[in-house]
Amino acid sequence: MKEKLTLTVERGAIAEAKKFARRNGTSLSQLVEDQFRKLGRQSFTERWYGKFKVPPADPKDPRLMHLLRKYVHNR
Numbered sequence: 001m002k003e004k005l006t007l008t009v010e011r012g013a014i015a016e017a018k019k020f021a022r023r024n025g026t027s028l029s030q031l032v033e034d035q036f037r038k039l040g041r042q043s044f045t046e047r048w049y050g051k052f053k054v055p056p057a058d059p060k061d062p063r064l065m066h067l068l069r070k071y072v073h074n075r
Helices: 011-023 028-037 044-048 062-071
Strands: none
Touching: 011 028
């Protein structure tokens, strides 16, 4: 199962990683996945599943309301 992951990395580092990936006939995504696999014998998901705690949402937070309006559509 794949999950979407957003990373913040300096622009120059991304450019260098893309060049490295092209030279090695792979994709930037594959490079990232390979690095996560090298962290240990377990997969990234097996290692970290359930370790992150999500704080409770504050319904008065305007950022939450913006995201709800943007991404949650009543059908």
